[in-house]
Amino acid sequence: MTTRTANPVSGPFVATRNACKLCTPLGACLAFAGVEGARTILHGSQGCATYIRRYMISHFKEPVDIASSNFSESATIFGGRDNLQDGLANVTRQYQPAVIGIATTCLAETIGEDVGMYLHEIRSQASPDGPALPPVVHVGTPSYCGTHAEGYLATVHALVSQLAEDGSQRDHINVFPNMFSPADLRYLKEIGADFGLPVTLLPDYSDTLDGPTWEEYQLIPQGGTPLAAVRRTGQARSSIEFTWVHGEKASAGQWLEEHFGVRNHRLPVPIGLRASDALFDVLGSICDRETPARHAAERGRLIDSLIDGHKYLFERRAVVFGEEDLVAGIVGLLGELGVHPVLCASGGDTGRLRSAIARLVPDQADRIQVRQATDFADLEELAGDLKPDILIGNSKGYWLSRRLKAPLVRIGFPIHDRVGGARLLHVGYRGAQQLADRIVNTLLESLQEQSDEGYSYL
């Protein structure tokens, strides 16, 4: 080997180092897991399904069965139609699913697989001996476009646009959550019920990814949005969806408004008091009711507790990272606590994180560093100089926390190094309460550790 001077490559790193994002098919798998009786097939190589299963199992600590059409070399050359056909038949035989979700991988997308055409052919040439296929929803999720957040929203969009039916308006509303925890989803349903509103939550993995122990092994965990309810999303009186960074192309609510005239309310993720107020206001306006008493009481307790903790929060410096919508939501909450988010970062690259932050905390926006399309190595290099008191994000920030010697408040997905990730609450007054308590107590714990004498009451 001879040594020659290389062409210099300057500027920011071309490679992604310790990604602060995941690939699009993972988001699809999460969304499909929230449909009742659904099984997912990833159209591509075996590894995609296995890696995503492992990643989700480590967070939810629940079975996550994702099938693969398991491309071979010949499928890559001649197309994966036969693999998809076998995969559909075998998943149907073994799991008897109510619906099958197919998400493509980068391999299938790159070789130009036309899944829609395959499905048409497979159905029209179905052999009478084979199992009768359930409804199939397919979504294109090439991992070279967007992140898991886009994959998740695209899948909700695909479910609605491929299954929703027109009809006379009914009483229910649609709620299209963002990538929330099962605990968040349960709480959203509770809020809807307390307003007396029938709610179709799509997806709803609150039971499928956080369920009880079984007496007998279940082919598919119970729970999820029933197929009939997905079909009826076209007949809802309104939709509510939570995103400020993702465009309308990925919006299920927008699609229903355009095609079936279902009024769409696009809200920020309801993290923090004001963003939660926005949700409760919309719910109240839909059914013409005041906020139910127990939620009003929770709101009151939240404000009371923020006063209890304000001194330990004011101007403390936070680094926030994760999906763009989640980061924006947390920044909204921090604005209410008086915490200064010195750096907000995401591997996502919608280009709208800064404007979402500016809408949520207009008076602070110019002193918040916002990084999109970033990774954990960049984050470490940036955050070191910013001397943060606290980090808020998923468990992949653990190394950052260890190196910066700043505590990490674990939120969102994934939480791979703790139990209970599925039961963390983020949204609504109750979620804000839990987050605020965790943030202030984490700061108090580090104050206590740093204090020579320690102290035992506030």
Added chain:
Amino acid sequence: MISVLEQRAAQIHQDGRSPFAMDCEKHSVAGSVSQRACVFCGSRVVLYPVADALHLIHGPVGCAAYTWDIRGALSSGPQLHRMSFSTDLGEKDVIYGGEPKLYQALVQLIDHYRPKAAFVYSTCIVGVIGDDVGAICRRVEAEKGLPVLPVHSEGFKGTKKDGYQSACAALFQLVGTGATDDISPLSLNILGDFNIAGETWLIRNYYERMGIQVVATITGDGRVDDIRRAHGAALNVVQCSGSMTHLARMMEDKYGIPSFRVSYFGLEDMSRALYEVADHFGDGQVRQRAAELVRDEVAAILPDLRRYKKMLRGKRAAIYTGGAFKAFSLVRSLRTLGMKTVLAGSQTGNREDYRLLRELCDEDTILVDDTNPLELAKFVQEKEVDLLIGGVKERPIAYKLGIGFCDHNHERKIGLAGFEGLRQFAREVHSTVMSPVWRLVPRRRRQQPARAANDVSTASLRPSCAGECSACDLPDCSIPAGQEILP
């Protein structure tokens, strides 16, 4: 009711009386939720522990994101292997080609991190979009003066086993490029131990106590310079045979280095490994030291093993591993603890592996190749197991049914190899199986009347089994007392 897919029926051996003819080494059935990963995964897990190399994954971000810091493979020095580097190909790269990005990413990372070598993993789409990864690697190698090795690991090009072969091919390019002058004739390479929770250190220490020089550990706590001179060793001792036999064979063909396979799990296999190595060198002193080592180590753990055995006797286990060789050791180790293996299987076993497993297990033990969650759940229920041993993907199957689970995969944090490892394994099994939580779960409560006094839920209620029993004096105890394990 859980059914078995017709196409998979031949990969399951259920009836001990029927003639043994098990199918294996097949591409996974489409739509079956195989517990296997892909070619890339095979390469990545094998090369991952090489701690002073740069591991750059060429493709969209997922493959790198899911393998960031994925193994509990420890390094005594550099930690570069724990970083996840991806060219993170975007749509434009897919259309116009990823070569410029790969080149730039490599040059920058090498300049910044100063690795001793770089491995460049090709993922699925790289071959499809026509990137000439080999040419970029050669160019950067020439410009930067360090080995830059392409790893042909496109996910669809076979199974995980093919990924092992690609990894071995990349490693073999390093072997033979370093100086070998100070290597003793009593020397070996440790192949196929990945230093999970420091296991390679333990094994290395055993060999060194026997007076044998360890040249390279491939790849646990691996270093590029050690691998470069691995051809100077007198012997290759191969543990994870599925992943490393290929490298051992290539080294035998080119450098005439003999090899044999061993396992470091369990009393019998660990002792046998040390004796076989000693026998290979035919050196009386080495043999003597091995005997002393085994005697001392076994004596140190026997009291604990007897104590655990008394409490675990009669418990039923299911095991599902990546390679089959590990399954052999687990069956033996569980037997040492008085437990019975009622279900055994692997992702990548071959026909000979399963024949051996068949001989090792009881007649009614179910054997499975490349199984899926539903099959595992079905057999685990039918066989009423107390413990499932596997990896993270198998864990929820056990937990959902209220059954204990032990991680024997590469993410675990507890060393299970060597003599000390067996003690830890016993402790791990004991603290899993004897936990009071199983008394709470619906399935076990239902089973309780059916399973007699030996059942975990009732046995652990007896005060005499509270965990502090004295040495076992059971008449059927198969753990040899004191020195009986010595020849």
